[in-house]
Amino acid sequence: MRLVPTAPGFWMTVLGVCIAALSPLLGFLIGTMSGRPDGEVILDPLYWGLFGGVVIGGIGVLLAVLGGVRLWRGRRAAEADAAAETAA
Incomplete structure (x- = not known):
């Protein structure tokens, strides 16, 4: 059995989709998991975590698009x- 290499950009696309999802x-x-703070804060850690996840997910979408172009x-x-x- 002979292994056939994948097309260039395939793994970048898969990685980008997984990161974005x-x-x-x-x-x-x-x-x-970080919980609610004791004092009064403008934004809870829940919002910061979700914001960070969405930003990293956007980078994943960019990676998937670049892999698709390749x-x-x-x-x-x-x-x-x-x-x-x-x-x-």
């Missing part, structure tokens, strides 16, 4: 190479 949930979890460009380059081989 899980980071808001983990941010909410971290904010909930996948698309790699596929187009492979199709162009195949067309050049058949023409020659």
